Every structure is written in C-alpha cells, then in structure tokens.
Amino acid sequence: MDIKHDVCSSCGAPIIFVAAAKSxxxxxxxxxxxxxxxxxxxxxxxxxxxxxxxxxDGADRYISHYATCPDAATFRANQKxxxxxxxxxx
Numbered sequence: 001m002d003i004k005h006d007v008c009s010s011c012g013a014p015i016i017f018v019a020a021a022k023s024x025x026x027x028x029x030x031x032x033x034x035x036x037x038x039x040x041x042x043x044x045x046x047x048x049x050x051x052x053x054x055x056x057d058g059a060d061r062y063i064s065h066y067a068t069c070p071d072a073a074t075f076r077a078n079q080k081x082x083x084x085x086x087x088x089x090x
Contacts, residue, residue, distance in 0.1 A: 003044060005031065010071040016062075021045040029062040037061030 004017040014031035018041055027046045029039060038049040040059035049055045066072045 003041065008065060008069055011069050013065065013069065015065045018046040021047050028065040030065050030068055033060035034063050037063045039063065
C-alpha cells in the first residue's frame with residue numbers, strides 16, 4: 001500500500017493512511033511528524049514503537065490521528081455500530 005494523503009472528514013486535519021508493517025492493517029496518522037510520536041514510516045510501512053521494537057534514531061515520528069482528532073470518540077462509536085449492527089429479532 002502506498003501512503004495516501006487526505007484530510008480528516010470530521011475535523012479537516014491533514015492525515016495519511018499507511019499500512020502497518022506487521023499486520024498490514026491501514027493506520028490513520030497525522031500527516032506531520034511530531035517529537036513524541038510512536039510510529040515511524042520505514043519503506044512505506046508504519047512501524048510502532050515498543051520495548052521489543054524501538055524506533056530507529058533519527059526517524060521521523062508520527063502519531064495516530066485518533067489520538068489527536070477532537071471527534072475520535074464519535075468516529076469509534078460509529079465504527080463499532082457498522083461492525084456490529086443491531087440484530088433483527090424478527
């Protein structure tokens with residue numbers, strides 16, 4: 001997956017979509033690097049920092065847009081409803 005640039009449909013912030021290196025799942029990150037980010041984009045894939053997987057020195061660091069979007073809770077609630085629609089008892 002290539003890095004796709006877009007804007008958040010809720011808050012209008014610039015974002016990027018990047019596939020995770022381990023899972024291949026798409027992650028939504030803030031477009032601009034930040035000092036305290038826990039994600040590095042290496043060879044077009046998102047690598048997440050952990051004790052077992054420290055990020056390389058000097059790598060640009062990004063943060064999940066869900067951590068910064070003022071409407072993230074609303075989006076998560078809508079996503080859960082789509083994944084688990086109400087059951088019809090008829």
